[in-house]
Amino acid sequence: MTHHTMTHTKKRLAATAAATALVVGAVGVISAQAASPAAGTTSSGGATAGTDPADRNLTRSTHLTVAAATKAAQAGLDAAAEEGQKVSVAVVDRNGNTLVTLRGDGAGPQSYVSAERKAFTAVSWNAPTSSLAGRLSQAPNLKDIPGTLFLPGGVPVQSKGAPIAGIGVAGAPSGDLDEKFARAGLAALKQ
Incomplete structure (x- = not known):
């Protein structure tokens, strides 16, 4: 395998990993929005940062049905x-x-x-x-x-x-x- 081919393959793998992370992140956001408020929410309905680093990018809110x-x-x-x-x-x-x-x-x-x-x-x-x-x-x-x-x-x-x-x-x-x-x-x- 040439150096050029290896570099191209690494770039493709990095792009695939980034796309996978984006999809997983989007599913997590959708799931978080669909879930009822859980531990880690403040008394005002906002979210606190949890132990999962991805939580710091999310907010939860309470909605009337x-x-x-x-x-x-x-x-x-x-x-x-x-x-x-x-x-x-x-x-x-x-x-x-x-x-x-x-x-x-x-x-x-x-x-x-x-x-x-x-x-x-x-x-x-x-x-x-x-x-x-x-x-x-x-x-x-x-x-x-x-x-x-x-x-x-x-x-x-x-x-x-x-x-x-x-x-x-x-x-x-x-x-x-x-x-x-x-x-x-x-x-x-x-x-």
Whole structure:
């Protein structure tokens, strides 16, 4: 075997090893994301470095299931219907992605988007939107952040103090009512 052939073979073996490591790493990330939180997670839902050096490149987070999001949205919609209110209810995940949106019979066309934006705002700041609305007087540019809506009616869903989802309600004649119905959705998750 010539020196050139041996060098070429070594390069191919190194490339094959790198590709194998990449695939194994990707499978590990997918498995870590699919697994439920395990030892090594902090109380805020983040990950700590484990004994495996590859763990330092991973993070774990807690997500609400679609079934739980649907339960919360339906509970908010039911609470509004009991009071004769026509609303939309949205539930977003920790990343602000919509999991479920239910538009109640007769709810206004703007309520659908408003509910999603309130849920997004609540999870982004880990606070009810009613408390965030007051921040606009000190920082009016907050309203310019895409996807946000600083009106009452959004509440965060937390796990060990960390936000994992947001519930937003829109369409009632007042933000206080919207927030009351969002809180009914939150209460349903604790049953």
